[in-house]
Amino acid sequence: MTIHDDVQEVLLTEDQIRGRVAELGVELAHDYSDRQPVLVSVLKGSIVFLADLIRATELPLSVDLMELSSYGAAMESSGQVRILKDLSGSIEGRDLIVVEDIIDTGLTLNYLLRYLHERTPASVHICCLLDKPARRLTDIHIDYRGFTIPDRFVVGYGLDFDEHYRNLPYIGVLRPSVYGGAEPRT
Ligand code: 5GP
Numbered sequence: 001m002t003i004h005d006d007v008q009e010v011l012l013t014e015d016q017i018r019g020r021v022a023e024l025g026v027e028l029a030h031d032y033s034d035r036q037p038v039l040v041s042v043l044k045g046s047i048v049f050l051a052d053l054i055r056a057t058e059l060p061l062s063v064d065l066m067e068l069s070s071y072g073a074a075m076e077s078s079g080q081v082r083i084l085k086d087l088s089g090s091i092e093g094r095d096l097i098v099v100e101d102i103i104d105t106g107l108t109l110n111y112l113l114r115y116l117h118e119r120t121p122a123s124v125h126i127c128c129l130l131d132k133p134a135r136r137l138t139d140i141h142i143d144y145r146g147f148t149i150p151d152r153f154v155v156g157y158g159l160d161f162d163e164h165y166r167n168l169p170y171i172g173v174l175r176p177s178v179y180g181g182a183e184p185r186t
Pocket of ligand 1: 132
């Protein structure tokens with residue numbers, strides 16, 4: 001019995017992800033060729049994407065990490081966010097690239113963007129691996145997008161269900177029996 005046995009369908013293979021992340025790295029290297037951006041990422045779902053993305057670009061970049069948690073009903077994204085871990089360095093006057101695993105309603109990112117802008121960075125751009133536009137509740141401009149995916153609850157490549165499956169090397173959908181029926185809402 002392994003984590004793979006719980007996967008019903010693979011949406012994005014390891015090869016597809018690797019190829020697209022390499023392309024994003026090249027795009028970033030091109031667009032930021034004369035700058036030293038700070039990649040701001042949100043724990044924990046983004047760690048695998050971040051780890052691969054920074055190795056796909058040769059920019060003189062730095063990394064800072066935040067951890068956020070949503071208030072409200074357990075599986076609903078409420079947009080009310082609590083900071084569990086703050087930035088460790090100053091971002092004033094810096095060029096930020098927000099590295100996100102997935103943008104669903106957009107409420108978490110909306111909060112994060114307001115928080116970052118208050119600290120007067122020089123610029124803020126968004127790089128997300130997965131865009132799930134079906135349930136978007138805010139207008140967010142995504143500058144660098146890995147893939148657009150349908151309204152499914154996905155796991156793997158850093159994304160969890162109940163803290164499991166982050167170590168799947170691909171993006172997949174779990175068997176309904178794992179959830180006990182319906183897919184969880186985020
Ligand atoms: P949003 O505020 O955009 O609705 O939610 C963003 C966060 O919800 C993501 O960073 C991620 O943690 C979680 N999320 C949204 N969709 C999914 C999904 O399909 N699978 C998993 N594992 N988490 C998701």
